[in-house]
Amino acid sequence: MGSLETERTTTGWAARDPSGVLSPYTYTLRNTGPEDVFVKVMCCGICHTDLHQAKNDLGMSNYPMVPGHEVVGEVLEVGSDVSKFRVGDIVGVGCLVGCCRNCRPCDSDNEQYCLKKIWSYNDVYTDGKPTQGGFAGSMVVDQKFVVKIPEGMAPEQVAPLLCAGVTVYSPLNHFGLMGSGLRGGILGLGGVGHMGVKIAKAMGHHVTVISSSDKKKVEALEHLGADDYLVSSDAEGMQKAADSLDYIIDTVPVFHPLEPYLSLLKFDGKLILTGVINTPLQFVSPMVMLGRKSITGSFIGSMKETEEMLNFCKEENLTSMIEVVKMDYINTAMERLEKNDVRYRFVVDVAGSKLDQ
Incomplete structure (x- = not known):
């Protein structure tokens, strides 16, 4: 455990307008707190929702926007009150990074239906900073919205499980x-x-x-x-x-x-x-x-269900069928996804990509 720095920068690939074209974007991560986990992103799946959001298909997009909500990474540092994770853990982050914690859905472990849920990207966190997703080098996430990846599961094949x-x-x-x-x-x-x-x-x-x-x-x-x-x-x-x-x-x-x-x-x-x-x-x-x-x-699943699903897939030896790409291929991957030209999920090798070019 340790005290996290209050401010960090990272580089991701962001859409800047409804063209949906992504390019390198360096930004400051949100302020960190005692229950936060600092994660180095290893890989991130590309979901059809990323396409919708990048192109403003739903009319709610804010730019610049770093998509990506099927994130697998390594814990580099944890806040002083973090009890679920340790440095070196391989973890996952899905569609949400926050909720109100006191409404009926939250009280019943269905926080994905919380009316005040905070999306992994294209949203605003409680400190007022915009949330940015997993097409980036790192993320800061509240421990409630982080899951441990079962040992032995390949990160790139696990990524799509966190949403799909x-x-x-x-x-x-x-x-x-x-x-x-x-x-x-x-x-x-x-x-x-x-x-x-x-x-x-x-x-x-x-x-x-x-x-x-x-x-x-x-x-x-x-x-x-x-x-x-x-x-x-x-x-x-x-x-x-x-x-x-x-x-x-x-x-x-x-x-x-x-x-x-x-x-x-x-x-x-x-x-x-x-x-x-x-x-x-x-x-x-x-x-x-x-x-x-x-x-x-039905909308994604709760953090509890995400953990259950990962354990079920581990027990049944289930993995996703993927095509791994580098970040510099992401715009082509998005175009192919729009044409349904992928079997069956693109996963970006974020850690193996040069994010600043």
């Missing part, structure tokens, strides 16, 4: 869908979707991947272990699969109709939305009423 992994694990956990023998659907086979297949299969579920084309069929069935593959435009195949699924985790982050997928659900089935979409979705009410089906949403 827990985004799937949390609704399965909350809605009582962890028991074996369930029939589940994963709509969209990207960063979240591919972890959905892996986690659901490890729980003993029969898993159907639902996609807009058959180009990922071989990967879904042979590489990820899915049991079935449905193309949403195949009317005959969709009709045969009607009334067959206990749940569908909808990972698609762009506008799409819901009715074709509601028809796949059994009585009391659940369509769980996890993709961030900035346009209204539509459906006709009988699609829900006549099967007592639910359309619901």
Whole structure:
């Protein structure tokens, strides 16, 4: 333990306008306190949300902005009141770095639903400084929002679990869908979707991947272990699969109709939305009423669920499928992500990159 310096600088790659183009940016980290952990970033996954935020797709972006919320790093120093971590620990930081700690969600270990939550980037911390994410050399994070990475897990493969992994694990956990023998659907086979297949299969579920084309069929069935593959435009195949699924985790982050997928659900089935979409979705009410089906949403997961998910993945030997890139490739990676040209998550080797050029 030690007393942290009050001010540090680091270099990250920031977007400066809605073009979303990232370039080197040196800035001062927020003031540190006794419960803070100073983390040297090793690697950081690239999530579709990073793209939304960098390009101001949601209309709430503040610049300059350093994205990145799937962060794995090494603890270099801890505050005097830090009890959970030691220097040298390999740790993870996800989407949040703060919450109010006294509302109903916070009191029930669901701090991701706190109305005063503080995002890892594109937000303002309690001391008034803007938060910046993991596309940078270092971060200062309150110990509550740091998780220890289980020993033996490769940092670059763990990074996407901190968002994509827990985004799937949390609704399965909350809605009582962890028991074996369930029939589940994963709509969209990207960063979240591919972890959905892996986690659901490890729980003993029969898993159907639902996609807009058959180009990922071989990967879904042979590489990820899915049991079935449905193309949403195949009317005959969709009709045969009607009334067959206990749940569908909808990972698609762009506008799409819901009715074709509601028809796949059994009585009391659940369509769980996890993709961030900035346009209204539509459906006709009988699609829900006549099967007592639910359309619901789930947002990442709590710190408690993140720890549980990491331990589950360690026990089941689950990792994310990734493409590792250096920081100087990040703009190309963002362009490829927008075209869905990645299998299935980019991870930036931050520690191995030259951040100032």
